[in-house]
Amino acid sequence: MIEIENIKKAFKDKVVLKGISTVFQKGKTNLIIGGSGTGKSVLLKTMIGLIRPDTGRVLYDGRDFYEGDAEVKQAIRREMGVLFQGGALFDSQTVEQNVRFPLDMLTNQSMEEKKERVAFCLKRVGLEGTGQRMPSEISGGMKKRVGIARAIVMNPKYLFCDEPNSGLDPLTSVKIDALIKEITEEFDITTVIITHDMNSVMEIGQHISFLYQGDKLWTGENTEIVNTDVPELQEFLFSNKLLRDLKP
Missing domain, CATH: 3.40.50.300 (P-loop containing nucleotide triphosphate hydrolases)
Incomplete structure (x- = not known):
């Protein structure tokens, strides 16, 4: 609350x-x-x-x-998890890297643990298997889903x-x-x-x-x-x- x-x-x-x-x-x-x-x-x-x-x-x-x-x-x-209006994805990073960003910045998890969490979040928003794609290769709706996955990756x-x-x-x-x-x-x-x-x-x-x-x-x-x-x-x-x- x-x-x-x-x-x-x-x-x-x-x-x-x-x-x-x-x-x-x-x-x-x-x-x-x-x-x-x-x-x-x-x-x-x-x-x-x-x-x-x-x-x-x-x-x-x-x-x-x-x-x-x-x-x-x-x-x-x-x-906190934040979904910004424009998605705010990093164009030079893959979908997986974008979602993983908060984990890289704020946790000491191993790469294996981070990849596992990212995979879970992408699957939860219906984007399983898209981790290696670039933001330019996905639709606007998919970008919003990536933004949601990133917002929940820290289990907010x-x-x-x-x-x-x-x-x-x-x-x-x-x-x-x-x-x-x-x-x-x-x-x-x-x-x-x-x-x-x-x-x-x-x-x-x-x-x-x-x-x-x-x-x-x-x-x-x-x-x-x-x-x-x-x-x-x-x-x-x-x-x-x-x-x-x-x-x-």
């Missing part, structure tokens, strides 16, 4: 986060949604340590990420996904959503996903936080979202044809 308490962040005179508090639940897909410029990416970056918040706390199973000592921070970082307790369906066709997006949800439940991970994809909201939105102009205006499940009485969320949702069709 991840708890964030009163997270505020400003860049010079521009206030981006105005005091966000919420809980991201273990074993569930926790979505952060909202329009462009609402603070979603900044919030994610404060959670993984890329941007320090001006005020507030980020708690990982009760451990304060920013107030903890170096040992606590390092332990939490080792428990916390998985962060930044727009996992960006640039993918609808069918591939559905498959990536299903894979993330399966992995979340199978390994009991606390998964946090930033998304604009309303199909993702309706299919895997087990716990959703809606941000608007730096504030959190609504929290709930996808079964509740179409009945929201929050005007800003209604406008965000029903500008999308899928949700207009579902509106009672």
Whole structure:
């Protein structure tokens, strides 16, 4: 479980986060949604340590990420897996090398142990036998799967996904959503996903936080979202044809 308490962040005179508090639940897909410029990416970056918040706390199973000592921070970082928006694969490395990278950087495992773990993760995301291929030789959807394999190779307790369906066709997006949800439940991970994809909201939105102009205006499940009485969320949702069709 991840708890964030009163997270505020400003860049010079521009206030981006105005005091966000919420809980991201273990074993569930926790979505952060909202329009462009609402603070979603900044919030994610404060959670993984890329941007320090001006005020507030980020708690990982009760451990304060920013107030903890170096040992606590390092332990939490080792428990994180991150799927970046563009995949962020190294073009000059094979699929296997890309997935193995966190193990090379953060563990003392033998090469045999690392190869075994990489093979397991590639098989889990449906890419068995692709380890020696280069990123240029695989599709966009496969690159996202490689990114997921790399994100879980350290057996993380916390998985962060930044727009996992960006640039993918609808069918591939559905498959990536299903894979993330399966992995979340199978390994009991606390998964946090930033998304604009309303199909993702309706299919895997087990716990959703809606941000608007730096504030959190609504929290709930996808079964509740179409009945929201929050005007800003209604406008965000029903500008999308899928949700207009579902509106009672």
